[in-house]
Amino acid sequence: MTRPASSSTGLRFENIDKRYGGLYALRRLTLEISAGECVVLAGRNGSGKTTLLRIAARLVRPSAGRLTFPSTQQSGAASRVQTGFVAHATMAYDELTAEENLTLFARLQGTTNAQTRVETLLREAGLFDRRSSLIRTFSRGMRQRVAIARALLQEPSVLLLDEPATGLDPHGAAWLAGTLRRRRDAGCTILMSLHGESEISSLASRGIRLDAGRVVADTKTGASLQSLLTFADA
Amino acid sequence: MSLLSNTSALLGKELRTEFRSRELLTTTVVFILMIIVLFSFTFDPTSAESRRFGPGLLWLAFLFAASLMLQPCFLREQTNDTLSALRLSVDDPFAIFLAKLAANTIFLLLTEFLLLPIFSVLYNVPVLPVLGWLILVLFLGSLGVSIAGTALSAISAQARMRELLLPLLLLPLLTPVLVASTEVTAALLDPSPYVQWKGIGFLAVFDVVFLTALWLFGEYLLEE
Numbered sequence: 001m002t003r004p005a006s007s008s009t010g011l012r013f014e015n016i017d018k019r020y021g022g023l024y025a026l027r028r029l030t031l032e033i034s035a036g037e038c039v040v041l042a043g044r045n046g047s048g049k050t051t052l053l054r055i056a057a058r059l060v061r062p063s064a065g066r067l068t069f070p071s072t073q074q075s076g077a078a079s080r081v082q083t084g085f086v087a088h089a090t091m092a093y094d095e096l097t098a099e100e101n102l103t104l105f106a107r108l109q110g111t112t113n114a115q116t117r118v119e120t121l122l123r124e125a126g127l128f129d130r131r132s133s134l135i136r137t138f139s140r141g142m143r144q145r146v147a148i149a150r151a152l153l154q155e156p157s158v159l160l161l162d163e164p165a166t167g168l169d170p171h172g173a174a175w176l177a178g179t180l181r182r183r184r185d186a187g188c189t190i191l192m193s194l195h196g197e198s199e200i201s202s203l204a205s206r207g208i209r210l211d212a213g214r215v216v217a218d219t220k221t222g223a224s225l226q227s228l229l230t231f232a233d234a
Numbered sequence: 235m236s237l238l239s240n241t242s243a244l245l246g247k248e249l250r251t252e253f254r255s256r257e258l259l260t261t262t263v264v265f266i267l268m269i270i271v272l273f274s275f276t277f278d279p280t281s282a283e284s285r286r287f288g289p290g291l292l293w294l295a296f297l298f299a300a301s302l303m304l305q306p307c308f309l310r311e312q313t314n315d316t317l318s319a320l321r322l323s324v325d326d327p328f329a330i331f332l333a334k335l336a337a338n339t340i341f342l343l344l345t346e347f348l349l350l351p352i353f354s355v356l357y358n359v360p361v362l363p364v365l366g367w368l369i370l371v372l373f374l375g376s377l378g379v380s381i382a383g384t385a386l387s388a389i390s391a392q393a394r395m396r397e398l399l400l401p402l403l404l405l406p407l408l409t410p411v412l413v414a415s416t417e418v419t420a421a422l423l424d425p426s427p428y429v430q431w432k433g434i435g436f437l438a439v440f441d442v443v444f445l446t447a448l449w450l451f452g453e454y455l456l457e458e
Contacts, residue, residue: 059318060458085322089315095251107243108323110236150319 009069009082009157009189010035011056016065018051018213025051026062026213033191035070035157038184038203041193042229043210049193050088052210053160056191057085069158084151086161090143091150094136098127098146101135102153109154121149126175140167148176152183159183161192165200176200197229237332240324244333251310252341258306262299262345269295270349274356284357289419292353293412297379300342301401304383307334308391317456327453331384335448338380339373346372364422367429371422374437375415381444382407388455411440 011033018026026048033039041049054060055067085091092101099118106114122128125145135143144167151159159180165173177199184190184203194201201207207225209217217223252258273291277283311317320330350368354361361368383404390399418433 054318054458057318057322059321083322085318087315087318089313089318091315091319093247093251093316094314095254096247100247100250104243104247105319105323108240108320 010037011158011189011191012068012070013052013055014066014068016052016055016067017063018048018055018060019063024213026055029065029210029214031208031215032070033189033206035189036184036187038180038190038205039192040201040204040207040225040229041191041210042195042207043193047210048213049210050162051213053085053162053191053193054087056158057083057160059085082154082157084154084156084159086144086147086151086159086164088162088166090135090147092135092143092146095134097132097134098122098138098142099131101146102149105150106153111153117153121152124175124179125149126171141169141172144168145172145175148179152179155183155186155188157188159188159190159192161190163193163195165194165198173199177203194229197226201225201229237326237329240326240329241332241336244320244324244329245336248333248337249340252337258303258341259344262303262341263348265302266295266299266345266349267352269298270353270356279357281358284359285420285423285425288353288357288359289423290416293375293416293419296342296346296376297405297408297412299345300338300376300379300383301404303341303345304338304380304387304404305390305397305400307338307384307387309387309396312391321456327456328449330456331388331448331452334387335377335380335384338384339377342376342380343372346376359423361423364427367422367427368419371415371418371434371437374434374441375411378411378437378440378444379408381441381448382411385444385448385452385455388452392458411437414440 013029013031016026016029017024029048029052041052043049051060055062058067096104099122102118102121103114106118111117119128122131125148127142127145127149130138130142135146138146148164164176168176180190180200180203192200204225207219207223207228208215209223209228217228219225219228270291279287308317311320321327324330350361353359386400386403386407390396390403393399414433414436418430418437421428421430
């Protein structure tokens with residue numbers, strides 16, 4: 001059972017530039033994502049998807065431009081815990097068990113009833129029986145489940161997912177799709193990068209394709225989600 | 235309150251991961267032991283020479299060992315991008331630094347307490363009569379090394395040639411701590427021991443100044 005997102009929050013990127021040395025990862029990117037939208041980011045490798053997600057998570061500071069969170073006035077550290085982020089890496093400690101990892105982050109985020117929440121997430125992720133095993137003994141798919149569970153600890157109002165199905169088997173992908181569906185229905189804003197069509201991409205209400213750090217297609221302006229994900233018109 | 239609870243949660247994580255892997259402690263203890271034993275066998279110092287050179291040798295060994303120990307402090311957080319997860323989770327990034335420098339101080343002190351008796355026996359320098367004061371100097375010196383080292387470890391972890399960068403930055407910066415700690419230790423190990431308050435005061439001020447700087451500017455060191 002998923003509780004509603006604590007507050008509905010959108011994302012507004014205004015003229016965002018991100019340079020790494022002389023190379024632009026994002027260039028003059030302007031994009032508004034409404035509260036409660038579920039958006040898929042598509043694009044070739046190096047198109048700027050990961051950078052955009054890391055800027056949205058406030059892990060990377062843009063070289064120029066502004067990121068705001070419309071429907072709430074939160075900023076900086078206060079809103080960090082309202083953002084769940086799943087990155088390429090698993091963001092979990094190899095020398096801790098699955099339970100210790102989740103408990104650590106639950107404590108840091110000030111999760112209420114942390115132990116119960118951790119146990120619930122471990123059961124949902126199908127890891128309860130392995131909760132006392134060190135992460136370094138886990139397969140890539142199991143690590144990914146821990147990463148997703150960590151992102152859901154606080155039941156965030158914004159979920160940012162960078163290729164969240166990486167390493168997941170069909171059962172895991174179905175669990176992820178079900179989890180995201182419940183979060184979306186609860187009003188959570190979801191921005192995720194994906195490659196290709198899947199059960200997860202079918203949850204999206206909108207698709208955006210990036211190329212060389214710019215938005216080149218958006219279903220809001222007429223592009224079809226299928227062509228956008230499969231590069232049919234590229 | 236949040237800073238303290240976050241720091242204690244992170245310190246628990248640091249201690250648990252280290253005591254499970256024992257990577258840092260084992261390497262550091264073996265390294266210092268080698269320096270102390272090799273120096274003793276090579277120069278075979280008399281008791282008077284030991285009192286004169288021993289404190290300097292001891293602190294130099296601690297400093298080199300600290301540069302080994304501090305290297306993986308933030309590097310380990312890059313393996314699975316756990317530093318990003320920490321940054322997303324804590325309200326005040328200073329908690330990350332506080333936990334790491336507390337853990338580094340504990341590891342350094344553990345190493346020092348393990349090796350002090352060996353130093354005392356090999357160099358024929360009695361430490362028991364001044365043990366209380368010696369613990370104070372070891373604590374202040376190790377804290378200074380850990381504060382500066384933790385900050386520089388965060389900087390060097392994001393740089394190219396990171397393995398070389400940390401010792402290159404750390405050793406010159408910690409020269410005043412090395413000198414002050416050596417002088418205070420030498421005074422304590424003197425045949426007529428005395429407390430060199432000037433050195434102790436200097437170490438305390440160094441710790442406070444660097445801790446304040448880390449509190450003010452630490453957040454910028456964690457940015458990508």
